[in-house]
Amino acid sequence: MDGSVAWLVTAVGCLVGVAGVVVAVVAVGRGRKRPKPAGPGDPFRDTDADALRGDPRKLKPGDIVEIRQLSYAVRGSVHLVEGAWSWAEHLLDTVDGEKRWLSVEEDPDLELVLWDAEPAATITPGAPTIDFAGRRYSWEESGQARYSATGSTGLDPSGTVRYHDYRAQGGARLAFEAYGEAGWEVGRGERLHRSEVMVYPQGGPEKVS
Secondary structure (H helix, E strand, O other): OOHHHHHHHHHHHHHHHHHHHHHHHHHHHOOOOOOOOOOOOOOOOOHHHHHHHOOHHHOOOOOEEEEOOEEEEEEEEEEEEEOOEEEEEEEEEOOOOOEEEEEEEEOOOEEEEEEEEOOOOOOOOOOOEEEEOOEEEEEEEEEEEEEEEEEOOOOOOEEEEEEEEEEOOOOOEEEEEEEOOOOOEEEEEEEEOHHHEEEEOOOOOOOOO
């Protein structure tokens, strides 16, 4: 094989390798969440805030969480896993019985979203955009995850959940979730700043689901 042919074979091999890397990167970007990076956690994580305000990543049934100066009890927790990603959703209520959900995830920064259920909503997911309650939401992601529930959530101890997530300008969220064979549940979410959340850890987790 002369020099020019050898150079051509080497160049083609390099291009094939690069194409394989591009395909792999695109594949990783699909699905609900990007996999967590290998190795230790975020080196820039605000550990001072965790020490002073409690760590939302460690919330469990029985804890008290204060959001915008309103106290909630954590009645139940749902931990979800999809591929290499995991996140949590916590059922909260006040002494007056007001129920809301708090989702906690790292993407890679800590993201806290406070959710209100919309039981009277008749909308369904799937369209690229959805108009609801005076806002237009655009599709962001969808998929299916496995979950395990502790405390009082009204769910089976474990199972699967399908979801569609939408987002409006300004960061407002609209989510559809279907646990097991149940129909779609609709929730509207608002992202919280870390300083708006204070966690007061209590005893161990409840065993009721």
